[in-house]
Amino acid sequence: MNMNTDFQQYAYIPLKQFSNRVWRTYEGGALIDKWKKDSPEVDGSLPEEWIMSTVTARGKGRPDNEGLSMVQTPSGTYSLKELVASNKELYLGKALADKFGTTGVLIKMLDSKERLTIQVHPDKDYAKTMLDSAFGKTESWYVLNKREINGEKSVIYMGFKEGVTREQWEILFKNQDIEGMLDCLHKIEVNPGDAYMIYGGVPHAIGSGCFLMEVQEPTDYTMRVEKVTLAGLTISDELIHQGVGEQNMLDCFHYDGCSYEEALKRWKVSPxxxxxxxxxxxxxxxxxxxxxxxxxxxxxxxxxxxxxxxxxxxxxxxxxxxxxxxxxxxxxxxxxxxxxxxxxxxxxxxxxxxxxxxxxxxxxxxxx
Structure with a gap:
């Protein structure tokens, strides 16, 4: 049987994916279990579900194909990536097939038991110059649920406060002054229904107890400024600066701080x-x-x-x-x-x- 023609017929039916949990440097996932009606509902090192993903996750010592979505078809299980490759125009649409040749998007469900590390993603220019990638990692968060963990409310950290300079940020990073770094960012309490855009270059961190959908550009490029996670996991240099070195990593941030009101105006979205x-x-x-x-x-x-x-x-x-x-x-x-x-x-x-x-x-x- 010709696989290609076989694959093409599946473009005409809805395709459901199998569960696709992905390892990350932080803990969580119980609310994903709850949503999926899986028991027991547990927090662990698979706090994300990647949806219709044709990209692999970046993590040392993890399976090569981790992150790739597998879908069910009448003749068995295939990766969405191989189905799309069989006929890009049919699966993606002509404009997308011509421009990117891939889905061009990554969708995740994310549930945090602990605060994620303070991080930033490259914008398109930085991604192109420093990482040789056509995509940066602009992303969005749509909050679906929340839970209090150890009495802490669900919050996000986003954007520099007014007056934060690269020099100041570099000193805090070198000293691994986590409280000092968090203090440079706006702390925003979140509720189900809240929506935020996180553009490349904007520092951010998801706090504990947030269950959200993240829609983003299809890369896994993240620059981190914390060398040890809250759970005590040491983060490799590769995951800190993606191979570009610490000075270049610090250049990935946009040092254009603003007031709290301005931060909400810039990044909070009203459905x-x-x-x-x-x-x-x-x-x-x-x-x-x-x-x-x-x-x-x-x-x-x-x-x-x-x-x-x-x-x-x-x-x-x-x-x-x-x-x-x-x-x-x-x-x-x-x-x-x-x-x-x-x-x-x-x-x-x-x-x-x-x-x-x-x-x-x-x-x-x-x-x-």
């Missing part, structure tokens, strides 16, 4: 309703007005609700945050339930979601 009926509400969260790197919308369906989505020439990914029901696509019916992650290729022209119970579906889109 907007773009379509609604008595059966559904469709909100846009991240769109072209924030970034051309990716998009995120949220479809809320009532009991026995329904809504149809038309393909606009590219693929999209549906993540079922809660609810259940059916998907009608190409005249066939498929089921969906809480915890499902579903890829709809560009070849699928229309998809209708019908819910039997109240449902929340997160819709992730590639670069525009």
């Amino acid at each position: 907007k309703t773009i379509d609604s009926s008595d059966k559904h509400t469709l909100n846009t969260i991240f769109n072209e007005s924030h970034t051309d790197c990716f998009g995120l919308s949220e479809l809320d369906l009532t009991v026995n609700g329904e809504h149809s989505l038309k393909s606009n020439g590219s693929f999209f990914v549906a993540v079922i945050y809660y609810g259940e029901g059916t998907i009608i696509s190409g005249g066939k019916e498929y089921s969906f339930a809480q915890g499902d992650e579903i890829f709809f290729s560009a070849a699928i022209e229309e998809v209708k979601f019908s819910s039997t119970i109240a449902s929340k579906i997160l819709l992730c889109y590639p670069p525009s």
Whole structure:
């Protein structure tokens, strides 16, 4: 049988991925277990679920293919990467296939039991010059749930306060003065429904007790300024500066501090309703007005609700945050339930979601 033609036929059906937990330097994951209805719900070193990923995770001594999403097809399990490679135009859509040749986006569910290390991601210019990458790592956070850990509220740290200089930051880094570094950043309490854009160059850290969806450019480039994690794990030089050295790593930060109010104005996003009926509400969260790197919308369906989505020439990914029901696509019916992650290729022209119970579906889109 010709694998290629075989693979191409799967572009016309919704593809569900198998669970895809990924090792990170911080602990968490219990709320992912809860969302997936897996028991026991445990915090450990697999605090992220990577969704429809065609990129591998960066981590020493980890499996080579860690991070790659595997999907189920009528003839077995394949990586999304190999399916897409069989016919990029069919799976991705012509514009995306021509421009990037990959999905151009990485989607994650992330649940933190401890604060993540203070970090920064490269912007496109830095990524190109220093890392020889077409993608930086602009990302977004959409908060879904939170929990208090050791009596601490769920917070994020983001952006330099006014007046922070590179010299000052370098001294704090050299001295590994973690409290001093945290004190240079805005500390923001978060609640479910909050949305933030994290552009390349902006320092940030997710605090403990945050369960969020992260939609981002498809790289795993992270510069870190803490050499030991909260749990006592020593971080390798490679994971500190990605091979560019400490001085270049410090240049990755944008030293353009601002007030707390200005920080919220720059980076906090207000979801907007773009379509609604008595059966559904469709909100846009991240769109072209924030970034051309990716998009995120949220479809809320009532009991026995329904809504149809038309393909606009590219693929999209549906993540079922809660609810259940059916998907009608190409005249066939498929089921969906809480915890499902579903890829709809560009070849699928229309998809209708019908819910039997109240449902929340997160819709992730590639670069525009």
